[in-house]
């Protein structure tokens with residue numbers, strides 16, 4: 001039987017600049033109290049350097065992961081970057097990252113499934129491990145959301161931040177690893193959350209820039225209503241498929257879009273908030289980086305054999321969950 005894939009290391013890059021609610025209060029008609037009560041974000045990191053993008057953050061996360069694991073870039077066979085803010089439309093950010101870190105033995109590509117990009121990439125990577133063709137795969141979630149956020153819009157600018165998180169996947173040597181995953185997509189949700197311009201339908205033009213069509217467009221309430229149900233549905237389904245009770249679960253690792261969505265998911269699963277990885281107050285929604293960023297910050301508390309449920313929801317709509325038995 002083919003080996004399962006195991007997450008054998010995690011690392012992250014967080015830009016230094018901290019954009020606080022207090023700073024946002026200076027320029028927009030909003031308050032710290034409103035933002036905290038509606039979405040639970042207190043501050044977010046912003047990559048201020050205009051000469052650095054998504055690939056820089058991804059490469060920093062990858063380099064620190066290689067250092068941590070005592071690996072060289074040449075050990076890596078495949079790099080998958082999950083992102084909605086690629087360095088360029090093409091080539092793939094994964095290829096740029098490979099060049100930046102010197103991973104000349106690695107092929108690579110990007111995966112884009114909005115905020116579900118990271119779990120989609122991990123699921124894809126796990127199949128390369130399970131098939132036996134690859135033994136060391138880097139999955140990096142990296143997003144410079146500040147490049148597509150309109151900082152004059154109080155409805156969206158409060159939510160997002162920049163960051164990158166990386167995981168190493170290797171064949172499992174025991175019963176631990178990525179044991180199950182179920183991902184969903186429903187493209188009819190496009191109109192509620194998308195970036196209208198910059199693709200083939202509306203290429204960049206003076207008009208598209210003037211009309212702010214290169215920024216995130218969101219109907220927050222419509223997204224919230226679907227997210228709060230779908231993320232909880234996916235988490236509950238993952239428990240049922242694997243005969244897991246609330247007491248069996250060590251941690252829930254949810255995509256960090258809104259604290260209230262996360263609380264609703266935990267509530268449906270019957271688990272208390274002390275088992276929920278929650279850092280949205282510090283980083284906001286970093287899109288593809290939220291889940292690996294949580295794994296990094298809870299790494300010290302994780303024990304081999306712990307049952308973890310990862311859940312996601314994003315534009316598309318896309319959503320799903322993954323069951324991981326922690327490997328170290």
Ligand SMILES: CC(C)(COP(=O)(O)OP(=O)(O)OC[C@H]1O[C@@H](n2cnc3c(N)ncnc32)[C@H](O)[C@@H]1OP(=O)(O)O)[C@@H](O)C(=O)NCCC(=O)NCCS
Nearest residue numbers: 030031034038039115154155220221223224257258313314
């Ligand atoms: C964005 C979000 C926090 C807004 O909260 P909400 O309770 O739905 O707020 P609404 O959009 O209904 O707006 C309510 C009112 O607050 C106002 N408002 C919006 N943003 C505000 C802000 N930052 N500060 C103060 N008031 C604000 C609105 O203009 C509206 O005023 P009105 O009633 O006079 O028109 C919430 O909808 C949300 O989190 N949605 C999901 C977003 C998400 O998860 N996106 C990523 C998916 S991966």
